[in-house]
Amino acid sequence: MRIETSKIKRSNNTYLQGIAAYVTGTPASELKAGDHVVWNGGTLNEVTAVHDVSKCYVVIDEIENGKQYYGRKIKKTRIIARPIEEIRK
Numbered sequence: 656m657r658i659e660t661s662k663i664k665r666s667n668n669t670y671l672q673g674i675a676a677y678v679t680g681t682p683a684s685e686l687k688a689g690d691h692v693v694w695n696g697g698t699l700n701e702v703t704a705v706h707d708v709s710k711c712y713v714v715i716d717e718i719e720n721g722k723q724y725y726g727r728k729i730k731k732t733r734i735i736a737r738p739i740e741e742i743r744k
Contacts, residue, residue, distance in 0.1 A: 659739040669734040671695050679739060683713055684731035693736040
Protein backbone atom coordinates (compact mmCIF):
# COMPACT_ATOMS: atom_id res chain seq x y z
CA MET A 656 0.00 0.00 0.00
CA ARG A 657 1.15 3.51 -0.78
CA ILE A 658 0.96 6.65 1.28
CA GLU A 659 0.74 10.11 -0.24
CA THR A 660 3.40 12.47 1.14
CA SER A 661 3.91 16.21 0.92
CA LYS A 662 6.28 18.83 2.33
CA ILE A 663 3.35 21.22 2.78
CA LYS A 664 1.01 21.11 5.80
CA ARG A 665 -2.68 20.88 4.87
CA SER A 666 -5.80 20.44 6.98
CA ASN A 667 -6.09 16.71 6.20
CA ASN A 668 -2.37 15.91 6.68
CA THR A 669 -0.35 14.74 9.66
CA TYR A 670 3.44 14.62 10.10
CA LEU A 671 5.03 11.16 10.51
CA GLN A 672 8.45 10.70 12.08
CA GLY A 673 10.70 8.33 10.16
CA ILE A 674 9.02 9.30 6.90
CA ALA A 675 9.83 13.02 7.41
CA ALA A 676 6.84 14.25 5.46
CA TYR A 677 3.20 15.17 5.82
CA VAL A 678 0.91 12.24 5.05
CA THR A 679 -2.73 12.35 3.95
CA GLY A 680 -5.18 11.06 6.52
CA THR A 681 -8.69 11.18 7.95
CA PRO A 682 -10.11 12.13 11.37
CA ALA A 683 -10.18 9.30 13.92
CA SER A 684 -13.97 9.63 14.12
CA GLU A 685 -14.21 8.25 10.56
CA LEU A 686 -12.24 5.04 11.25
CA LYS A 687 -14.05 1.71 11.09
CA ALA A 688 -13.12 -1.96 11.43
CA GLY A 689 -11.09 -3.19 8.46
CA ASP A 690 -9.36 0.16 7.79
CA HIS A 691 -5.57 0.38 7.72
CA VAL A 692 -3.67 3.12 9.57
CA VAL A 693 -0.04 4.24 9.29
CA TRP A 694 1.99 5.22 12.37
CA ASN A 695 5.46 6.75 12.80
CA GLY A 696 8.18 4.91 10.90
CA GLY A 697 5.65 3.63 8.37
CA THR A 698 4.17 0.92 10.58
CA LEU A 699 0.94 -0.32 9.00
CA ASN A 700 -1.83 -1.64 11.29
CA GLU A 701 -5.32 -2.93 10.58
CA VAL A 702 -8.16 -1.61 12.75
CA THR A 703 -10.24 -4.46 14.19
CA ALA A 704 -12.70 -2.41 16.27
CA VAL A 705 -13.61 1.19 17.04
CA HIS A 706 -15.34 2.02 20.34
CA ASP A 707 -17.03 5.37 20.97
CA VAL A 708 -16.10 6.12 24.61
CA SER A 709 -17.12 9.78 24.92
CA LYS A 710 -18.16 12.76 22.83
CA CYS A 711 -14.47 13.60 22.21
CA TYR A 712 -12.65 10.23 22.15
CA VAL A 713 -12.66 6.83 20.44
CA VAL A 714 -10.69 3.73 21.40
CA ILE A 715 -9.36 1.49 18.62
CA ASP A 716 -8.18 -2.10 18.66
CA GLU A 717 -5.65 -3.02 15.97
CA ILE A 718 -3.47 -5.81 14.56
CA GLU A 719 0.22 -5.35 13.67
CA ASN A 720 2.08 -8.31 12.14
CA GLY A 721 -0.43 -10.78 13.56
CA LYS A 722 -0.31 -9.38 17.11
CA GLN A 723 -3.49 -7.86 18.55
CA TYR A 724 -3.31 -4.53 20.42
CA TYR A 725 -6.24 -3.23 22.47
CA GLY A 726 -7.28 0.19 23.71
CA ARG A 727 -5.51 2.99 21.82
CA LYS A 728 -7.39 6.12 22.95
CA ILE A 729 -7.51 8.84 20.27
CA LYS A 730 -9.24 12.21 20.10
CA LYS A 731 -11.94 12.13 17.37
CA THR A 732 -10.53 15.19 15.59
CA ARG A 733 -6.97 13.79 15.35
CA ILE A 734 -5.87 13.19 11.76
CA ILE A 735 -4.76 9.55 11.34
CA ALA A 736 -2.48 8.69 8.40
CA ARG A 737 -4.04 6.20 5.96
CA PRO A 738 -2.90 4.43 2.77
CA ILE A 739 -3.95 6.47 -0.25
CA GLU A 740 -5.83 3.53 -1.82
CA GLU A 741 -8.28 3.52 1.11
CA ILE A 742 -8.75 7.29 1.26
CA ARG A 743 -9.77 7.50 -2.40
CA LYS A 744 -12.50 4.82 -2.11
